[in-house]
Amino acid sequence: QVQLQQSGAELAKPGTSVKLSCKASGYTFTSYYIYWVKQRPGQGLEWIGYIYPGNGGTYYSEKFKGKATFTADTSSSTAYMLLGSLTPEDSAYYFCARSLTTVVVFDYWGQGVMVTVSS
């Protein structure tokens, strides 16, 4: 069965970076895009962008250009998101997700990881 397993919660200081992971299993990793979504506690969902592990192609929402960097390791079927120059506004849950093949809606999600930015 398809699973997306995310790394554990992160506590980071302002100005530093964190690297979140999303390990995929149960499907061909290189055949599906991996998307990343941000959710501040009690708030709505924000789309960050995607990576296509098949060729490493990436796309970033305008708001997250320079903030997020996506990579993927096909040998371990793991996608990564590096969040840099952290500020308290980056404190949020971050989800990875996979889309249906026909339309860009998310049928599988990781469990989410909480990033807390505090001095």
Next chain:
Amino acid sequence: DIQMTQSPASLSASLGETVTIECRASEDIYNGLAWYQQKPGKSPQLLIYNANSLHTGVPSRFSGSGSGTQYSLKINSLQSEDVASYFCQQYYNYPPLTFGSGTKLEIK
């Protein structure tokens, strides 16, 4: 970017009741709309896509409708396990994907 306006922000209803949540797009999205359910402490789960297509395994008491800029999610015979937040998402004009602000559903 297409803006999604979702209403109401919160909703309280009795068990067995029918509830409706609405999403309005800032321009025509040609049925490129999905609905998600997010229970407390969990990741969102896909309910509906293409405005009215029920995702695999989703109970039939959930239904979606609409066209143009106006869409709605209806939950018939409200159950206790339906307590959650609900979000709409447009994907017609992508990128970027945009979401509604969410509706928190509680049992009265």
